[in-house]
Amino acid sequence: MSWAGRTGVRITGWTGERLLAAASRLTAPLTSPSTPDDYLGLLDPLLSARHPAGRVTAVRAEGPAAATLEIRPGRGWARHRAGQYLPVGVEIDGVRHWRTYSITSPPDAAGAPITITVKADPRGRVSPHLVHRTAPGTVLRLGPPQGEFTLPEPPPTRLLFVTAGSGITPVMGILRTLARRSPPAPDVVLLHSAPDPHQCLFHAELADLAARLPGLRLQLTYTRTDGRLTPDRIAGLCPDWRQRDAWVCGPAGLLTAVEGYWTAAGLRHRLRMERFRLTPVRPAGAEDTGGRVRFARTGTETDVPASATLLGSGETAGVVMPYGCRMGICHGCLVPLLDGQVRDLRTGEVHGEPGELIQTCVNGATGPLVLDL
Amino acid sequence: MATAVTAVPDKQVDLTEELGRELDRIRSEVVAARGADDARYIRTVITVQRGLETGGRLALAVSVLPPAWLAGTAMLTTAKILENMELGHNILHGQWDWMGDPAIHSTTWEWDFLSPADAWKRTHNHLHHTYTNVVGRDRDLGYTILRMSPEQPWYPVHLLQPLYNALLAPVFEWGIAAYDLEADTVAAGRKSVRSFLGDLAGLARKTVRQLAKDYVLFPLLAGPSAVPCLLGNLTANALRNVWAHTIIFCGHFPGDVQTFSEEQIDGETRGQWYLRQIQGSANIEGSPLFHVLTGNLSHQIEHHVFPDLPSNRYAEVAPQVRELCARHGLPYVTGPLHQQYASMWGRVLRHALP
Numbered sequence: 052m053s054w055a056g057r058t059g060v061r062i063t064g065w066t067g068e069r070l071l072a073a074a075s076r077l078t079a080p081l082t083s084p085s086t087p088d089d090y091l092g093l094l095d096p097l098l099s100a101r102h103p104a105g106r107v108t109a110v111r112a113e114g115p116a117a118a119t120l121e122i123r124p125g126r127g128w129a130r131h132r133a134g135q136y137l138p139v140g141v142e143i144d145g146v147r148h149w150r151t152y153s154i155t156s157p158p159d160a161a162g163a164p165i166t167i168t169v170k171a172d173p174r175g176r177v178s179p180h181l182v183h184r185t186a187p188g189t190v191l192r193l194g195p196p197q198g199e200f201t202l203p204e205p206p207p208t209r210l211l212f213v214t215a216g217s218g219i220t221p222v223m224g225i226l227r228t229l230a231r232r233s234p235p236a237p238d239v240v241l242l243h244s245a246p247d248p249h250q251c252l253f254h255a256e257l258a259d260l261a262a263r264l265p266g267l268r269l270q271l272t273y274t275r276t277d278g279r280l281t282p283d284r285i286a287g288l289c290p291d292w293r294q295r296d297a298w299v300c301g302p303a304g305l306l307t308a309v310e311g312y313w314t315a316a317g318l319r320h321r322l323r324m325e326r327f328r329l330t331p332v333r334p335a336g337a338e339d340t341g342g343r344v345r346f347a348r349t350g351t352e353t354d355v356p357a358s359a360t361l362l363g364s365g366e367t368a369g370v371v372m373p374y375g376c377r378m379g380i381c382h383g384c385l386v387p388l389l390d391g392q393v394r395d396l397r398t399g400e401v402h403g404e405p406g407e408l409i410q411t412c413v414n415g416a417t418g419p420l421v422l423d424l
Numbered sequence: 425m426a427t428a429v430t431a432v433p434d435k436q437v438d439l440t441e442e443l444g445r446e447l448d449r450i451r452s453e454v455v456a457a458r459g460a461d462d463a464r465y466i467r468t469v470i471t472v473q474r475g476l477e478t479g480g481r482l483a484l485a486v487s488v489l490p491p492a493w494l495a496g497t498a499m500l501t502t503a504k505i506l507e508n509m510e511l512g513h514n515i516l517h518g519q520w521d522w523m524g525d526p527a528i529h530s531t532t533w534e535w536d537f538l539s540p541a542d543a544w545k546r547t548h549n550h551l552h553h554t555y556t557n558v559v560g561r562d563r564d565l566g567y568t569i570l571r572m573s574p575e576q577p578w579y580p581v582h583l584l585q586p587l588y589n590a591l592l593a594p595v596f597e598w599g600i601a602a603y604d605l606e607a608d609t610v611a612a613g614r615k616s617v618r619s620f621l622g623d624l625a626g627l628a629r630k631t632v633r634q635l636a637k638d639y640v641l642f643p644l645l646a647g648p649s650a651v652p653c654l655l656g657n658l659t660a661n662a663l664r665n666v667w668a669h670t671i672i673f674c675g676h677f678p679g680d681v682q683t684f685s686e687e688q689i690d691g692e693t694r695g696q697w698y699l700r701q702i703q704g705s706a707n708i709e710g711s712p713l714f715h716v717l718t719g720n721l722s723h724q725i726e727h728h729v730f731p732d733l734p735s736n737r738y739a740e741v742a743p744q745v746r747e748l749c750a751r752h753g754l755p756y757v758t759g760p761l762h763q764q765y766a767s768m769w770g771r772v773l774r775h776a777l778p
Binding site for chain 2: 080081083084085089090092093101102142144145146147148375376377378379380381382383385397398400407408
C-alpha cells in the first residue's frame, strides 16, 4: 500500500471511529443497562471498544514449533511502541485464558495489523493452541500494549541486544522499526543464542537484515555446539559493551548473570531487561501443605494450612474480606488473584491465573500466592 | 411439617451425608464437562435476546399500526423475560463466571430490572440461597409481606394478602426493588441507615435510567407512535413482572414445599443443607422452550442444589437428582404450571387466616 493510501485509510478510520464513539454516547440511554458496545460487539467483536479484540488475518509457521500470527486490532486498542508486549485473551473450551506475547511488528497506523510470534510450549495450554490450532478468522481479545523494554526516541547511537531463544521476539520488533528508519540503523550489535540453526527464530530474516543494514552486526551462538551465552562471552563478542545501551531478553539465568555483571561495572542504568512471563507451574506436592498468602494492598501475610479457606485465614489475619454465603454458592467473596494458584477445597482442582477472580470461601492455598486485597 | 434434622438417629445422619456426597459428585461431573458448547449456548441466548429487543423496539416505533404494536410488544416482552430470567438472574448467580469473559460475569452484569444487581446479589444469592425457607432468616419466604407458613405470626393485615399478592404481580419489579432495600432490617438495627441511604441512592439512579428509556426516550423517538409505543413498553414490563412473579412463587410456595426453623439449621452440615434445598423447592414441568423462558427456574430444585452451575445443564441433572430423591425416600415436588400455580394460591389463601 502506498503512503497516500495508508494515510487515507487512517483518516477514514479515525473519522469512522469518532462517529461511532459519538453515536454510542448518544444512544447509551436507549440501551441501558447494557451499552451500545454490547450490541456493536454482536455485529462484529472488533467493533467493541469496551472489550478490545483483534482478528487473526494470517498464521505463518516459524519452524516446527512456532508461528507468527498477524492480527488486525479493532476499536479501542491503543497503538504500541516497538519492544512492548501484548496481553492476548484466547478462548479454549469456552474458557478465556490470558497470556502475554511480544509484538514483533513495527508500530503502525491505528488499525494496521500487528504480529506476535509464539513458540509452542509442549507443557502449556495456550501456546500450542495458538501455534497449531488457530486459523485465520479467529477472534482474540487484546489487552493494552505494555512494558518499558522499548526504544527511546531518538534512539541512542550505539546499541547492544543480547537475546536467547524466544527472547528475540521483542528485539525483532525493535530491529524492524530501526530498519525502516532513514537513515536506517545506527550502530547495532545483536548477540542471539538458539539451540541450533533449525530452531533459531527469524533465522533467514536476521541474516537478510544483517546483509542489508551496514550498521547491524549479528553474532549467532548455537548452544548445542557452543554452549550458553555468559557475560564473559558477551564481553568477548562485543568488546565495547561498556559504551553501549543494552537490551537483554531471555531465560532468568542469563538475566541474573548479566544484571550482576553490568551492576559490578557500574552500568546498571544502561541496561534494560525483559523477563519471560511463564505460565504458573504448580509446585509439586504443594496441594497437601497449603501455602503463604500475601494480601497485596494491605501488606498482610499469613500461612494458610492445607484444609483452610482463604476467606477464613484472611479474616483471622485481620484482613477485611468480602464475604457472602461462606459455602461457595453466592459468589459474593470474589477477590482477584495476582500470583500463584489456589485449590478448590470441594473438588481438589488446582486452578488460577493472574487476574482470575477467586471464590475465597471455598478455595485454599497451594503454594505461595498473592491476592489483590 | 418439617423433617426434624436435629437429634436424628446416626443412621439418618449417615444417609444425609451420603446424599450430600452423591450431589457433590454430580456437581463435579458437570463442572468437569462444561466447555465450548455451554459458552455457545449462553452467547446464543444473548444474541437472540438482543435481536428480539431491537426488533421489538423498531416495531413499536411504528406501532400506530396495530400489527406492529402486537409484534413489537410480543418481541419486547419475550426479550425482557429472557433478559431477566435466563440471562440476568443466572449470570448474577455466577453461573458463567468460569468462562472468564468480563462481558458475561456476575461482577459486571447489570440487568433490565429495577433492583440494582448488587442489591439483588446480596438479598438473593447470599441470604435467600443460604437460608432457603428458614422462617425468620429467609426474607423471600413471603417477601416480608405475605404469610406463607403456619410458623410465621399472623396479623389481621394477612386477611388482605390474597388481594395484595394479586396486585403485586404486575408491579413485581417495584416490589422487589423496595424489598431489596431491606427497610425492615434497618428498623431491626441489623442494617445501618448509612448503607440504606446508599442503596436508596443507587436505586434512584437506576430507576431514572429505567423509566427514561421505556417511558420517555423511546416514545419520543416514535413520534406519531408515541402513545402506543409507551403502552407497548408498559405492557411488556407488566407481562414480564407477572411472569417472573408466577415462576418465582411456584418455585417455593406450592403446598408440599417445607419450611424450617432457625433451631433446625443450627450446626447444619453440607448434606443437611442439600436436604433442605430439595425439601424447600418445587419444579415446574414443561417443554424445553418453557424451561428457557423460566430461566430454567422450572428446575428450581436443581437450581437450589447447584445455584452456580450453568442453567442449560439443569435439565440433564434433573433425572439424576430425582432418582437420588426416590432412592432416599425424599419428596421431589414437581408438576405442570397450572397445578403448581393453583397450589401456590391455595397456600396464600390458607395462611391469610390464623
